[in-house]
Amino acid sequence: MSNSKLILVLGDQLSWSNPAIAAADPQTDGIILAEVREEASYVPHNRHKMVLIFSAMRHFAQALRDQGFTVYYTEIGAGLGSLEEACSAALKQHPAKSVEVCSPGEHRLLAAMLQWSDRLGVPVNLLEDTRFLASNDDFTAWAAGRKQLRMEYFYREMRKRYDLLLDDQDPCGGQWNYDADNRKGWRNQVPIPEREDVPPDAITQKVIDEVLEYFPDNPGDLSQFRLAVTHEGAQEQFDWFCRYTLADFGNYQDALPEESPWVFHSLISMYLNCGLLEPLALCQRVEAEYRAERCSLAAAEGFIRQILGWREYVRGIYWLLMPEYAERNTFDARRPLPDFFWNAETDMRCLQRALSQSLDLGYAHHIQRLMVIGNFALLAGLDVHSVCAWYLAVYVDAYEWVELPNTSGMALFADEGAMASKPYAASGKYIQKQGNHCKQCRYNPAKMTGDEACPYNSLYWHFIDRNADLLSSNPRMGLIMGNWRKRDPEEKQAITAWADTLLEQL
Ligand code: FAD
Numbered sequence: 001m002s003n004s005k006l007i008l009v010l011g012d013q014l015s016w017s018n019p020a021i022a023a024a025d026p027q028t029d030g031i032i033l034a035e036v037r038e039e040a041s042y043v044p045h046n047r048h049k050m051v052l053i054f055s056a057m058r059h060f061a062q063a064l065r066d067q068g069f070t071v072y073y074t075e076i077g078a079g080l081g082s083l084e085e086a087c088s089a090a091l092k093q094h095p096a097k098s099v100e101v102c103s104p105g106e107h108r109l110l111a112a113m114l115q116w117s118d119r120l121g122v123p124v125n126l127l128e129d130t131r132f133l134a135s136n137d138d139f140t141a142w143a144a145g146r147k148q149l150r151m152e153y154f155y156r157e158m159r160k161r162y163d164l165l166l167d168d169q170d171p172c173g174g175q176w177n178y179d180a181d182n183r184k185g186w187r188n189q190v191p192i193p194e195r196e197d198v199p200p201d202a203i204t205q206k207v208i209d210e211v212l213e214y215f216p217d218n219p220g221d222l223s224q225f226r227l228a229v230t231h232e233g234a235q236e237q238f239d240w241f242c243r244y245t246l247a248d249f250g251n252y253q254d255a256l257p258e259e260s261p262w263v264f265h266s267l268i269s270m271y272l273n274c275g276l277l278e279p280l281a282l283c284q285r286v287e288a289e290y291r292a293e294r295c296s297l298a299a300a301e302g303f304i305r306q307i308l309g310w311r312e313y314v315r316g317i318y319w320l321l322m323p324e325y326a327e328r329n330t331f332d333a334r335r336p337l338p339d340f341f342w343n344a345e346t347d348m349r350c351l352q353r354a355l356s357q358s359l360d361l362g363y364a365h366h367i368q369r370l371m372v373i374g375n376f377a378l379l380a381g382l383d384v385h386s387v388c389a390w391y392l393a394v395y396v397d398a399y400e401w402v403e404l405p406n407t408s409g410m411a412l413f414a415d416e417g418a419m420a421s422k423p424y425a426a427s428g429k430y431i432q433k434q435g436n437h438c439k440q441c442r443y444n445p446a447k448m449t450g451d452e453a454c455p456y457n458s459l460y461w462h463f464i465d466r467n468a469d470l471l472s473s474n475p476r477m478g479l480i481m482g483n484w485r486k487r488d489p490e491e492k493q494a495i496t497a498w499a500d501t502l503l504e505q506l
């Protein structure tokens with residue numbers, strides 16, 4: 001047998017710092033990239049995600065060939081079933097002493113890969129994914145012995161470890177966290193810059209045609225495909241964010257405007273998660289913008305907290321607690337997903353906007369995912385597994401390591417409090433405060449019951465009432481629970497009865 005290796009590169013590992021590529025020798029080693037049915041259909045992925053991944057894979061394959069590598073590439077039209085089959089076929093052409101692969105981002109694929117050595121007849125070596133800033137061992141060591149895991153304490157350690165936004169050993173400005181400055185509601189205070197389209201090149205256009213042909217029923221309006229598909233293109237998108245919207249990112253991070261699906265957000269999760277951008281470089285660049293006085297400390301800290309804090313933290317939680325984590329369901333929520341999750345046909349304006357852009361573009365910003373769609377699913381008691389599968393399917397940046405803790409843990413509080421200290425449940429008043437959807441909505445956020453009442457209102461109290469036993473033991477819910485208990489019994493009855501009517505209609 002030859003001394004060469006075969007390197008399998010997954011569609012979300014398209015990075016020069018992928019450890020399997022970094023250790024490869026173009027003279028002897030071959031690289032496998034494969035568009036396969038199994039990965040393309042384990043959920044009905046948004047077509048934007050498929051075009052991004054397949055086109056980025058094809059561009060990266062060409063960059064690898066330019067570096068002298070032999071690349072074994074399979075396009076989706078070849079009808080190949082699985083990544084294992086892709087390895088098996090490549091081994092026939094390129095006998096190798098081992099297959100090397102950077103560990104995958106989803107437990108289901110990791111479990112499958114652990115069987116591959118026996119099935120393929122050569123060792124399959126899984127390398128630690130070094131593209132993250134905290135390894136699984138780092139996170140396990142940090143979590144060990146703690147009664148409660150909280151992002152804030154993890155984040156402070158990461159700031160120190162990577163020397164980000166520190167003056168000597170202290171946090172810049174004297175505080176670790178400027179979240180309180182990141183919650184402005186939207187009242188058209190400043191213009192939102194127009195984003196520039198990234199026109200599809202010939203490779204992307206071919207992928208668009210193929211995805212339309214092979215996945216006719218998946219969500220995603222590809223006439224609006226506007227994503228970058230190369231490292232350089234993704235970097236240009238990030239440069240654009242630093243130049244035009246970073247300064248307002250912090251202020252309006254939680255805003256819910258009618259005017260724009262993107263507001264001042266960075267739109268980079270899809271590139272980070274498939275390897276076109278690297279997290280540390282982004283944090284360092286944003287710190288440099290702050291040091292050069294081109295953005296406030298609150299904006300820079302708010303952004304760095306998301307990448308260095310939340311993104312690493314959710315990944316740590318996922319690998320620490322899987323596979324049992326995926327089975328958790330704190331409130332035993334099992335109501336079927338309403339059809340409007342797949343067609344956006346609802347009169348609730350905020351929800352209609354968030355759902356339609358999620359389905360059409362594969363993007364919704366954090367507050368839409370958490371406080372509009374997730375909040376509705378929490379209040380209505382929608383089935384946790386179906387909601388998680390929906391999030392995994394519709395977003396262009398969705399992989400289970402990041403989607404599951406955010407959906408099950410943060411949005412649905414289904415993980416028994418591993419991610420959050422209390423449920424992110426809110427009534428229509430919160431949505432009204434954060435934006436201007438309510439002005440265009442047929443429902444009234446000031447009303448609790450009746451045809452005109454905003455459904456979030458009665459559903460909020462229904463959630464509190466039906467889960468009172470569990471919620472009463474949470475000290476952070478004490479005030480709300482007390483308010484509900486003190487309310488007039490007849491009024492309470494009318495509210496929960498109205499919510500029941502709404503739930504029956506779902
Ligand atoms: P910005 O608002 O500009 O934030 C900058 C970056 O910070 C993001 O690109 C992302 O990399 C990181 N970030 C921010 N918040 C989080 C977070 N909570 N967890 C992890 N990273 C974070 N993010 C995903 O990448 N994939 C998902 O599948 C995903 N599913 C989510 C599901 C729910 C229910 C919720 C509440 C959040 C989810 N998020 C997910 C987190 C967050 O909403 C997205 O990362 C963000 O909206 C992406 O848009 P952006 O790049 O414009 O982010």
Ligand code: DLZ
Binds near residue numbers: 013040105399
């Ligand atoms: C998401 C995705 C899709 C749609 N298709 C492929 C594919 O055909 N080939 C591939 O290597 N990767 C794909 N991916 C990304 C994988 O699903 C991802 O690597 C795993 O879910 C682990 O994170």
